[in-house]
Amino acid sequence: MRVGVLGARGKVGSEVCRAVERAPDAELVASVDAGDDLEELARAGAEVVVDFTHPDVVMDNLRFCVEHGIHAVVGTTGFDQPRLDQLEAWLADAPGVGVLIAPNFSIGAILMMRFAAQAAPFFESVEVVELHHPDKADAPSGTARRTAELIAAARRDAGSAPMPDATSTGLEGARGADVDGVRVHGLRVRGLVAHQEVILGTAGETLTIRHDSLDRVSFTPGVLAGIRAIGDHPGLTVGLDAFLDLD
Ligand SMILES: NC(=O)C1=CN([C@@H]2O[C@H](COP(=O)(O)OP(=O)(O)OC[C@H]3O[C@@H](n4cnc5c(N)ncnc54)[C@H](OP(=O)(O)O)[C@@H]3O)[C@@H](O)[C@H]2O)C=CC1
Numbered sequence: 001m002r003v004g005v006l007g008a009r010g011k012v013g014s015e016v017c018r019a020v021e022r023a024p025d026a027e028l029v030a031s032v033d034a035g036d037d038l039e040e041l042a043r044a045g046a047e048v049v050v051d052f053t054h055p056d057v058v059m060d061n062l063r064f065c066v067e068h069g070i071h072a073v074v075g076t077t078g079f080d081q082p083r084l085d086q087l088e089a090w091l092a093d094a095p096g097v098g099v100l101i102a103p104n105f106s107i108g109a110i111l112m113m114r115f116a117a118q119a120a121p122f123f124e125s126v127e128v129v130e131l132h133h134p135d136k137a138d139a140p141s142g143t144a145r146r147t148a149e150l151i152a153a154a155r156r157d158a159g160s161a162p163m164p165d166a167t168s169t170g171l172e173g174a175r176g177a178d179v180d181g182v183r184v185h186g187l188r189v190r191g192l193v194a195h196q197e198v199i200l201g202t203a204g205e206t207l208t209i210r211h212d213s214l215d216r217v218s219f220t221p222g223v224l225a226g227i228r229a230i231g232d233h234p235g236l237t238v239g240l241d242a243f244l245d246l247d
């Protein structure tokens with residue numbers, strides 16, 4: 001598999017380059033970063049491009065990949081429904097091309113999201129707290145957004161009652177962001193990497209589900225799994241769990 005990496009000099013992209021170089025079934029054919037020409041990917045004959053860049057540039061990168069028939073495995077965050085709809089529209093004109101958008105590639109985080117959704121209907125209250133390094137551009141994190149959406153869907157399916165909250169006065173932002181009816185709180189603290197807690201509560205008890213990425217190598221096995229699977233999954237896929245045998 002011939003792989004190109006976008007954001008190759010970044011914190012995650014550099015780890016991905018090392019992982020691809022070590023993988024016996026992959027070859028790193030292009031390392032592209034800010035200021036480089038995207039045409040390098042096509043010239044190098046990349047079959048799959050991995051993108052860990054910035055929410056402001058990822059859509060232009062993906063349009064290039066789709067138009068050039070190159071599969072994409074995307075860790076960059078900032079995807080909302082209009083962006084996903086735009087991607088679907090581009091992919092409709094490129095049958096055979098696959099794009100994976102994964103808010104988190106670490107297996108622990110994927111399981112944390114799944115466990116949180118599973119637990120959510122059994123508790124009156126569920127809130128998400130995400131904690132990251134202060135160089136992060138987007139808030140809440142892609143993982144926290146996705147977790148909240150999965151929790152909301154699980155509670156809708158189960159017919160759960162709205163969560164109790166008597167707040168009638170307070171400072172703007174004190175109760176976090178509302179994602180699909182689930183409160184999400186973000187911390188940006190030097191020294192942290194990527195962490196999340198889902199706190200669930202009902203009468204007399206709480207359950208806390210916590211995940212910590214302590215090192216960015218935590219993302220690379222998932223990225224390699226995405227690279228290996230994307231060619232067999234044309235169209236748009238959201239979440240690496242779609243390629244894992246978790247059920
Ligand atoms: N899905 C997942 O599992 C994970 C997702 N992420 C997400 O990945 C993204 C990157 O994170 P991180 O590695 O920490 O960020 P970094 O800022 O460390 O790396 C991003 C790199 O992309 C480069 N870049 C910027 N614009 C372009 C462009 N147009 N083409 C090519 N390269 C470009 C940057 O260059 P310069 O600095 O010069 O601008 C930088 O080298 C974020 O959105 C983050 O949330 C992070 C961890 C895990």
Ligand SMILES: O=C(O)C1=N[C@H](C(=O)O)C[C@H](O)C1
Pocket residue numbers: 077103104132136137140141142143144193194195
């Ligand atoms: O910016 C980061 O660092 C991370 N971004 C992703 C997110 O927004 O969820 C994944 C992980 O949390 C690290």
